Amino acid sequence: MADLKSRRLEIDALRVLRAVKQHGGVTRAAEALGLTQSAVSHKIKRLEDSLDCALLTRRPKGPMFTALGLDLLDYAEKILAMHDEALLSLAQKDLSGRIMLGLTEDTTLTDLSRILGRFRRLHPQVAVRTRVRMSLILREQLEAGELDLAIMQMFDHEVRPTDEVLFQEDLHWVASPEFEMPAQGPLPFLSYDPNCFYRKWAMDFGQDAGDVLETVFECSSAAGISAAVKAGLGIALLNGRYVSPDIAMIDSRLPQPPRLSYVVRRARKTHNPALEGLINEIRAEIGRKGGLSLAG
Template identity: 35%
Template sequence: MNRPLDLDAVQAFVRVAELGSFTRAAEVMQATQAAVSLKLKRLEDRVGCRLLERTPRYVELSARGAAFLEHAREMLAAHDRALATFGEARQRLTIGISDHVAGPELSALIARMNAQDPQLVIEIRIASSGDLLQSFDRRELDTVIVRLHAGRSDGEVLTEEKLGWFAAPTWRHRAEEPLPVATMAEPCGVRALAARLLDSAGVPWREVFVGGGVPAVAAAVVAGLGVAALAPRMLPFGAVDVRSKLGLPALPKLPVLLHTRVKSGRPRDALTALSAAFRSAVRG
């Protein structure tokens, strides 16, 4: 046990553990899945125990792997701090993320990016997809991660996410009244989509809560004010999909798109990791 650990193998272990997938870890590391698997095997041979349990359907940490994970992160962070003493200039990455994409896992993802690359200054702006795309076009942002926006056909599809009509489990709709809906303020694309579908289906509706960001809309739903068109991961545990019960129109899967001018270097590495993490979060 006197030989030092291979940092590349340690990094591969951390990536697989965080993303829950050899395929996604390989994507982030810009390597093949076979190369990542080989690094993990060498690390496990070196420490003399299995760090990850693998099945055809999932990857999860073993007990030893869970105990080692935080030490592995600290090791990589120390390595980056050591390199930083040689005076490499800090780089800046400005990212805009749509309200309807930035879920509850965002803070943990950004904290992880900051810890892994202290030489990269990350700035985040949360807004509507339309506003962010305008800022991107004005070159005020390096990158935006947004929902599909009307009139735009560019961008890289990161993943697709299903939306539903959600309400509090104890909420009941009074049939004689218009459907009470909680929404984001204009120019929210999801709001426009939901309104168009309700109108096309002949469902009378009225807005009972508008604006404040997706967390505020989710809070209005849980408080029993009405229903909202949201992705399941945006809602606290306990909210229920009421589409079938109320006969509401089906909501389509909406793409999550990446628009970026970042092509290489540390910012691109961080962006690749963030994109893979979003795919994992959306797919669950």
């Protein structure tokens, strides 16, 4: 019994260490885990004592983790994934059925890909059919009963009380660092296709400051928009993860876009045990990590 308790404490400590990395510090990790800062620090210190090495540097302006701490993080991800999957495999009943799932391109680049892979291994009798579409199309397909569940983007003010928010991020006006905003005339706009709600907002509200947007490039893929921005073809609306040395946020004359939420939304009047099982998997991940993180 003592050995089992010790191993449980070690698993908890690894989960805390991972949270420190994910949330950028002890204080934020404590908030995400619902613990006090001293409790988080104590768990990490106990892990350091058991391993007889320092995992955090504890220098105000230095790197957060020591080299050994970074090495342990790599192992921690694998250990925690195997631990959680083993518990789920033993605890859950066999599920069967069919799930029609909708995802956006962006949501495929999150922890969700790993969660879906684990769900398929745990429940091989569940057939999951996935469509990757733009958010507005997924909403329409949910309303039409063509999907059981969609994981998609929307602006914060569009989130329903029944939606489950996975994570949030900001939307930015971006351009190549070499791009020069024209002093007069329309601004060249690099846009997703007409089914994109970014584009609809830009055309309905983004021109309120008096500037006119002229769509000069249209593409349904984030990779295509990113390439056009890097080439200096104009300005675009992109998530913060695409900001890089080749793609910079601009101090635009245009209004600040609303914040984005990534949500789980189910079809109305859907009663499907397999679907409930998948939603519970996502909920469990949110509980463990305080939200879902981007893989890319």
